[in-house]
Amino acid sequence: MHSEHGRYFRVLVTTLVLLLLASPTLLADQKEPSKDTVAVVNGVEISRADFDAEISRARQQFAGMGQPISGERLSEIKKDVLENLIGRELLYQTSQKHGIKVDEAAINNQLAMLKKRFPSEAEFNKVLSKNNLSEAAMRAQLERNTAIKEFIDKQFVQKVTISDKESKAYYESNPDLFKQPEQVQASHILIKIDSKADESQKAQARKKIEKIQKRLQKGEDFAALAKEFSQCPSNAKGGDLGYFQRGQMVPAFEQVAFALKPGVVSDIVETKFGYHLIKVIGKKSETTIPYKDVKDKLEQHLKREKIQKEVTLHVEKLNEKAKVERFSTDDF
Numbered sequence: 001m002h003s004e005h006g007r008y009f010r011v012l013v014t015t016l017v018l019l020l021l022a023s024p025t026l027l028a029d030q031k032e033p034s035k036d037t038v039a040v041v042n043g044v045e046i047s048r049a050d051f052d053a054e055i056s057r058a059r060q061q062f063a064g065m066g067q068p069i070s071g072e073r074l075s076e077i078k079k080d081v082l083e084n085l086i087g088r089e090l091l092y093q094t095s096q097k098h099g100i101k102v103d104e105a106a107i108n109n110q111l112a113m114l115k116k117r118f119p120s121e122a123e124f125n126k127v128l129s130k131n132n133l134s135e136a137a138m139r140a141q142l143e144r145n146t147a148i149k150e151f152i153d154k155q156f157v158q159k160v161t162i163s164d165k166e167s168k169a170y171y172e173s174n175p176d177l178f179k180q181p182e183q184v185q186a187s188h189i190l191i192k193i194d195s196k197a198d199e200s201q202k203a204q205a206r207k208k209i210e211k212i213q214k215r216l217q218k219g220e221d222f223a224a225l226a227k228e229f230s231q232c233p234s235n236a237k238g239g240d241l242g243y244f245q246r247g248q249m250v251p252a253f254e255q256v257a258f259a260l261k262p263g264v265v266s267d268i269v270e271t272k273f274g275y276h277l278i279k280v281i282g283k284k285s286e287t288t289i290p291y292k293d294v295k296d297k298l299e300q301h302l303k304r305e306k307i308q309k310e311v312t313l314h315v316e317k318l319n320e321k322a323k324v325e326r327f328s329t330d331d332f
Helices: 002-014 048-064 071-097 104-116 121-130 135-157 164-173 199-217 222-229 233-237 251-259 291-321
Strands: 037-041 044-047 183-192 240-245 269-271 274-284 324-327
Touching: 037 048, 037 071, 044 048, 044 071, 048 071, 071 135, 071 291, 071 324, 104 121, 104 135, 121 135, 135 291, 164 291, 183 199, 183 222, 183 233, 183 251, 199 222, 199 274, 222 233, 233 240, 240 274, 251 269, 251 274
Parallel strands: none
Antiparallel strands: 037 044, 037 324, 183 240, 183 274, 269 274
Protein backbone atom coordinates (compact mmCIF):
# COMPACT_ATOMS: atom_id res chain seq x y z
CA MET A 1 0.00 0.00 0.00
CA HIS A 2 2.90 2.39 0.59
CA SER A 3 3.68 2.74 -3.12
CA GLU A 4 0.00 3.33 -3.87
CA HIS A 5 -0.18 6.00 -1.20
CA GLY A 6 2.92 7.61 -2.64
CA ARG A 7 1.33 7.74 -6.06
CA TYR A 8 -1.81 9.36 -4.66
CA PHE A 9 0.30 11.87 -2.78
CA ARG A 10 2.32 12.84 -5.84
CA VAL A 11 -0.87 13.41 -7.82
CA LEU A 12 -2.52 15.42 -5.04
CA VAL A 13 0.36 17.59 -3.96
CA THR A 14 1.83 18.31 -7.38
CA THR A 15 -1.59 19.28 -8.75
CA LEU A 16 -2.51 21.63 -5.92
CA VAL A 17 -1.38 24.47 -8.15
CA LEU A 18 -4.13 23.59 -10.61
CA LEU A 19 -6.82 22.12 -8.41
CA LEU A 20 -6.74 23.95 -5.09
CA LEU A 21 -7.96 27.36 -4.16
CA ALA A 22 -8.14 28.91 -7.62
CA SER A 23 -11.24 30.98 -6.79
CA PRO A 24 -10.72 34.75 -7.27
CA THR A 25 -12.40 35.40 -3.90
CA LEU A 26 -9.41 33.87 -2.18
CA LEU A 27 -7.26 36.74 -3.38
CA ALA A 28 -9.57 39.47 -2.09
CA ASP A 29 -7.64 40.17 1.10
CA GLN A 30 -4.43 41.46 -0.52
CA LYS A 31 -2.36 44.12 1.23
CA GLU A 32 0.66 46.21 0.34
CA PRO A 33 3.56 44.09 -0.91
CA SER A 34 6.24 43.00 1.52
CA LYS A 35 9.81 42.78 0.33
CA ASP A 36 10.49 39.26 1.62
CA THR A 37 7.03 37.79 2.25
CA VAL A 38 4.30 36.78 -0.21
CA ALA A 39 1.80 35.54 2.39
CA VAL A 40 1.29 34.94 6.10
CA VAL A 41 -0.68 31.84 7.09
CA ASN A 42 -1.80 31.75 10.72
CA GLY A 43 1.27 33.77 11.61
CA VAL A 44 3.68 31.68 9.51
CA GLU A 45 5.38 33.58 6.70
CA ILE A 46 5.75 32.21 3.19
CA SER A 47 8.92 33.73 1.81
CA ARG A 48 9.44 35.34 -1.54
CA ALA A 49 12.41 32.99 -1.99
CA ASP A 50 10.08 29.96 -1.80
CA PHE A 51 7.67 31.66 -4.17
CA ASP A 52 10.46 32.52 -6.63
CA ALA A 53 11.73 28.92 -6.51
CA GLU A 54 8.26 27.60 -7.37
CA ILE A 55 7.89 30.08 -10.22
CA SER A 56 11.33 29.10 -11.52
CA ARG A 57 10.35 25.42 -11.53
CA ALA A 58 7.04 26.24 -13.23
CA ARG A 59 8.88 28.19 -15.94
CA GLN A 60 11.25 25.28 -16.54
CA GLN A 61 8.41 22.77 -16.72
CA PHE A 62 6.43 24.83 -19.22
CA ALA A 63 9.56 25.60 -21.25
CA GLY A 64 10.32 21.88 -21.34
CA MET A 65 6.92 21.38 -22.97
CA GLY A 66 7.66 24.15 -25.47
CA GLN A 67 5.25 26.54 -23.75
CA PRO A 68 7.14 29.52 -22.30
CA ILE A 69 4.96 31.57 -19.95
CA SER A 70 4.58 35.33 -19.99
CA GLY A 71 2.04 38.13 -19.77
CA GLU A 72 -1.46 37.31 -18.55
CA ARG A 73 -0.68 33.60 -18.34
CA LEU A 74 2.29 34.29 -16.05
CA SER A 75 0.10 36.44 -13.83
CA GLU A 76 -2.41 33.60 -13.46
CA ILE A 77 0.35 31.07 -12.74
CA LYS A 78 1.74 33.36 -10.05
CA LYS A 79 -1.65 33.45 -8.36
CA ASP A 80 -1.95 29.67 -8.61
CA VAL A 81 1.55 29.16 -7.22
CA LEU A 82 0.78 31.48 -4.28
CA GLU A 83 -2.40 29.53 -3.49
CA ASN A 84 -0.49 26.26 -3.84
CA LEU A 85 2.04 27.43 -1.25
CA ILE A 86 -0.74 28.56 1.07
CA GLY A 87 -2.56 25.26 0.62
CA ARG A 88 0.57 23.28 1.43
CA GLU A 89 1.23 25.38 4.52
CA LEU A 90 -2.33 24.82 5.74
CA LEU A 91 -2.01 21.07 5.20
CA TYR A 92 1.34 21.03 6.98
CA GLN A 93 -0.01 22.98 9.95
CA THR A 94 -2.95 20.58 10.16
CA SER A 95 -0.60 17.59 10.03
CA GLN A 96 1.26 18.98 13.02
CA LYS A 97 -1.99 19.52 14.95
CA HIS A 98 -2.70 15.82 14.36
CA GLY A 99 0.64 14.98 15.93
CA ILE A 100 2.30 13.60 12.81
CA LYS A 101 6.04 13.12 13.29
CA VAL A 102 8.35 12.49 10.37
CA ASP A 103 10.94 9.71 10.67
CA GLU A 104 14.39 11.21 10.07
CA ALA A 105 15.66 7.92 8.65
CA ALA A 106 12.91 8.03 6.02
CA ILE A 107 13.99 11.53 5.00
CA ASN A 108 17.63 10.43 4.80
CA ASN A 109 16.54 7.56 2.57
CA GLN A 110 14.49 9.85 0.30
CA LEU A 111 17.42 12.24 -0.04
CA ALA A 112 19.79 9.37 -0.82
CA MET A 113 17.41 8.07 -3.49
CA LEU A 114 17.23 11.52 -5.07
CA LYS A 115 21.02 11.75 -5.19
CA LYS A 116 21.25 8.35 -6.90
CA ARG A 117 19.43 9.81 -9.89
CA PHE A 118 22.46 11.98 -10.62
CA PRO A 119 25.91 10.88 -11.84
CA SER A 120 27.63 12.77 -9.02
CA GLU A 121 27.10 14.90 -5.92
CA ALA A 122 28.25 17.91 -7.94
CA GLU A 123 25.52 17.35 -10.55
CA PHE A 124 22.93 16.99 -7.78
CA ASN A 125 24.02 20.29 -6.23
CA LYS A 126 24.05 21.93 -9.66
CA VAL A 127 20.40 21.01 -10.20
CA LEU A 128 19.50 22.23 -6.72
CA SER A 129 21.20 25.54 -7.43
CA LYS A 130 19.39 25.85 -10.75
CA ASN A 131 16.11 25.45 -8.88
CA ASN A 132 17.11 27.98 -6.20
CA LEU A 133 17.42 25.25 -3.56
CA SER A 134 20.06 24.18 -1.05
CA GLU A 135 20.34 20.64 0.31
CA ALA A 136 19.04 21.89 3.66
CA ALA A 137 16.03 23.46 1.92
CA MET A 138 15.46 20.23 0.00
CA ARG A 139 15.54 18.25 3.25
CA ALA A 140 13.06 20.65 4.86
CA GLN A 141 10.82 20.35 1.82
CA LEU A 142 10.95 16.55 2.00
CA GLU A 143 10.08 16.65 5.71
CA ARG A 144 7.09 18.90 5.13
CA ASN A 145 5.87 16.94 2.12
CA THR A 146 6.21 13.67 4.02
CA ALA A 147 4.17 15.08 6.91
CA ILE A 148 1.48 16.21 4.45
CA LYS A 149 1.57 12.80 2.75
CA GLU A 150 1.06 10.96 6.03
CA PHE A 151 -1.81 13.28 6.96
CA ILE A 152 -3.49 12.69 3.56
CA ASP A 153 -2.90 8.95 3.91
CA LYS A 154 -4.53 8.74 7.33
CA GLN A 155 -7.37 11.17 6.78
CA PHE A 156 -8.30 10.38 3.18
CA VAL A 157 -6.46 7.60 1.34
CA GLN A 158 -7.13 4.91 3.94
CA LYS A 159 -10.77 5.90 4.29
CA VAL A 160 -11.77 6.27 0.64
CA THR A 161 -13.09 3.21 -1.16
CA ILE A 162 -14.63 2.63 -4.58
CA SER A 163 -17.30 -0.04 -4.88
CA ASP A 164 -17.68 -2.35 -7.84
CA LYS A 165 -21.04 -0.68 -8.44
CA GLU A 166 -19.39 2.76 -8.73
CA SER A 167 -16.65 1.64 -11.11
CA LYS A 168 -19.06 -0.35 -13.28
CA ALA A 169 -21.47 2.60 -13.47
CA TYR A 170 -18.60 4.83 -14.63
CA TYR A 171 -17.53 2.23 -17.20
CA GLU A 172 -21.04 1.95 -18.63
CA SER A 173 -21.60 5.72 -18.65
CA ASN A 174 -18.37 6.47 -20.53
CA PRO A 175 -18.10 3.87 -23.31
CA ASP A 176 -15.90 6.03 -25.53
CA LEU A 177 -13.15 6.07 -22.89
CA PHE A 178 -12.75 2.32 -23.16
CA LYS A 179 -12.66 1.93 -26.92
CA GLN A 180 -9.48 0.50 -28.38
CA PRO A 181 -9.17 2.15 -31.81
CA GLU A 182 -8.20 0.33 -34.98
CA GLN A 183 -4.49 -0.50 -34.96
CA VAL A 184 -1.96 -1.72 -37.46
CA GLN A 185 1.43 -3.35 -36.98
CA ALA A 186 3.88 -2.35 -39.67
CA SER A 187 7.54 -2.61 -40.55
CA HIS A 188 9.35 -0.19 -42.80
CA ILE A 189 12.62 0.49 -44.54
CA LEU A 190 13.64 4.15 -44.46
CA ILE A 191 16.18 6.00 -46.57
CA LYS A 192 16.47 9.43 -44.99
CA ILE A 193 16.33 12.77 -46.76
CA ASP A 194 17.82 15.76 -45.00
CA SER A 195 15.42 18.71 -44.70
CA LYS A 196 17.96 20.86 -46.60
CA ALA A 197 18.65 18.27 -49.30
CA ASP A 198 18.74 19.46 -52.90
CA GLU A 199 17.20 17.65 -55.87
CA SER A 200 20.40 15.73 -56.59
CA GLN A 201 20.55 14.36 -53.04
CA LYS A 202 16.87 13.43 -53.16
CA ALA A 203 17.46 11.59 -56.42
CA GLN A 204 20.32 9.59 -54.86
CA ALA A 205 18.11 8.61 -51.92
CA ARG A 206 15.35 7.61 -54.34
CA LYS A 207 17.75 5.36 -56.25
CA LYS A 208 18.75 3.61 -53.01
CA ILE A 209 15.16 2.83 -52.06
CA GLU A 210 14.37 1.71 -55.63
CA LYS A 211 17.25 -0.81 -55.52
CA ILE A 212 15.92 -2.18 -52.22
CA GLN A 213 12.42 -2.34 -53.70
CA LYS A 214 13.68 -4.45 -56.62
CA ARG A 215 15.36 -6.90 -54.24
CA LEU A 216 12.09 -7.26 -52.32
CA GLN A 217 10.23 -7.88 -55.57
CA LYS A 218 12.68 -10.71 -56.29
CA GLY A 219 11.69 -12.33 -53.02
CA GLU A 220 14.38 -11.21 -50.56
CA ASP A 221 13.42 -11.00 -46.87
CA PHE A 222 11.99 -7.64 -45.75
CA ALA A 223 13.35 -7.83 -42.19
CA ALA A 224 16.84 -8.74 -43.39
CA LEU A 225 16.92 -5.81 -45.83
CA ALA A 226 15.56 -3.47 -43.14
CA LYS A 227 18.38 -4.50 -40.80
CA GLU A 228 20.94 -3.91 -43.53
CA PHE A 229 19.70 -0.69 -45.13
CA SER A 230 17.01 1.09 -43.10
CA GLN A 231 18.13 4.36 -41.50
CA CYS A 232 15.51 4.22 -38.76
CA PRO A 233 16.31 2.89 -35.24
CA SER A 234 13.65 0.24 -35.88
CA ASN A 235 16.19 -1.44 -38.19
CA ALA A 236 17.42 -3.42 -35.17
CA LYS A 237 14.01 -5.10 -35.11
CA GLY A 238 13.86 -5.69 -38.83
CA GLY A 239 11.98 -2.44 -39.30
CA ASP A 240 9.15 -3.44 -36.95
CA LEU A 241 7.35 -0.38 -35.52
CA GLY A 242 4.90 -2.41 -33.46
CA TYR A 243 1.19 -1.60 -33.30
CA PHE A 244 0.05 2.01 -33.70
CA GLN A 245 -3.24 3.82 -34.16
CA ARG A 246 -4.27 6.72 -36.34
CA GLY A 247 -2.62 9.99 -35.38
CA GLN A 248 0.66 8.45 -34.21
CA MET A 249 2.47 8.52 -37.55
CA VAL A 250 2.84 11.23 -40.18
CA PRO A 251 -0.26 11.34 -42.45
CA ALA A 252 1.33 10.03 -45.66
CA PHE A 253 2.82 7.02 -43.86
CA GLU A 254 -0.32 6.32 -41.86
CA GLN A 255 -2.64 6.52 -44.86
CA VAL A 256 -0.70 3.81 -46.70
CA ALA A 257 -0.21 1.58 -43.66
CA PHE A 258 -3.91 1.45 -42.80
CA ALA A 259 -4.85 0.82 -46.45
CA LEU A 260 -2.47 -2.13 -46.96
CA LYS A 261 -3.43 -5.74 -46.39
CA PRO A 262 -1.24 -7.83 -44.06
CA GLY A 263 1.80 -9.25 -45.81
CA VAL A 264 1.72 -6.70 -48.63
CA VAL A 265 4.62 -4.28 -49.25
CA SER A 266 3.78 -0.74 -50.35
CA ASP A 267 5.14 1.24 -53.22
CA ILE A 268 7.68 3.91 -52.28
CA VAL A 269 6.16 6.43 -49.84
CA GLU A 270 7.66 9.89 -49.34
CA THR A 271 7.36 11.73 -46.02
CA LYS A 272 9.31 14.56 -44.37
CA PHE A 273 11.69 11.89 -43.04
CA GLY A 274 12.56 10.40 -46.41
CA TYR A 275 11.53 7.45 -48.57
CA HIS A 276 9.79 4.41 -47.05
CA LEU A 277 8.81 0.92 -48.04
CA ILE A 278 6.06 -0.28 -45.70
CA LYS A 279 4.99 -3.82 -44.92
CA VAL A 280 1.92 -4.48 -42.79
CA ILE A 281 2.32 -7.37 -40.37
CA GLY A 282 -1.07 -7.39 -38.69
CA LYS A 283 -4.23 -5.43 -37.97
CA LYS A 284 -6.62 -5.04 -35.04
CA SER A 285 -10.18 -3.78 -35.51
CA GLU A 286 -11.70 -1.25 -33.13
CA THR A 287 -12.84 -2.96 -29.94
CA THR A 288 -14.16 -2.07 -26.51
CA ILE A 289 -11.88 -3.12 -23.65
CA PRO A 290 -13.82 -5.51 -21.37
CA TYR A 291 -14.68 -4.20 -17.89
CA LYS A 292 -12.72 -6.98 -16.19
CA ASP A 293 -9.55 -5.84 -17.99
CA VAL A 294 -9.81 -2.24 -16.77
CA LYS A 295 -11.54 -2.76 -13.42
CA ASP A 296 -8.46 -2.42 -11.21
CA LYS A 297 -7.01 0.62 -13.00
CA LEU A 298 -10.45 2.24 -13.16
CA GLU A 299 -10.96 1.82 -9.42
CA GLN A 300 -7.53 3.39 -8.78
CA HIS A 301 -8.41 6.30 -11.07
CA LEU A 302 -11.78 6.89 -9.39
CA LYS A 303 -10.19 6.65 -5.96
CA ARG A 304 -7.60 9.27 -6.90
CA GLU A 305 -10.35 11.57 -8.17
CA LYS A 306 -12.40 11.14 -5.00
CA ILE A 307 -9.39 11.77 -2.76
CA GLN A 308 -8.45 14.81 -4.82
CA LYS A 309 -11.93 16.30 -4.40
CA GLU A 310 -11.99 15.63 -0.67
CA VAL A 311 -8.54 17.14 -0.10
CA THR A 312 -9.52 20.18 -2.18
CA LEU A 313 -12.67 20.72 -0.12
CA HIS A 314 -10.72 20.19 3.09
CA VAL A 315 -8.15 22.84 2.16
CA GLU A 316 -10.92 25.27 1.19
CA LYS A 317 -12.46 24.78 4.65
CA LEU A 318 -9.07 25.28 6.30
CA ASN A 319 -8.66 28.46 4.30
CA GLU A 320 -12.01 29.81 5.45
CA LYS A 321 -11.06 29.33 9.12
CA ALA A 322 -7.44 30.43 8.81
CA LYS A 323 -5.98 33.90 9.06
CA VAL A 324 -4.30 34.38 5.72
CA GLU A 325 -2.67 37.58 4.45
CA ARG A 326 -1.74 37.68 0.81
CA PHE A 327 0.54 40.22 -0.81
CA SER A 328 0.46 41.11 -4.49
CA THR A 329 2.85 39.15 -6.68
CA ASP A 330 2.40 41.32 -9.77
CA ASP A 331 5.80 42.99 -9.35
CA PHE A 332 7.72 39.72 -8.83
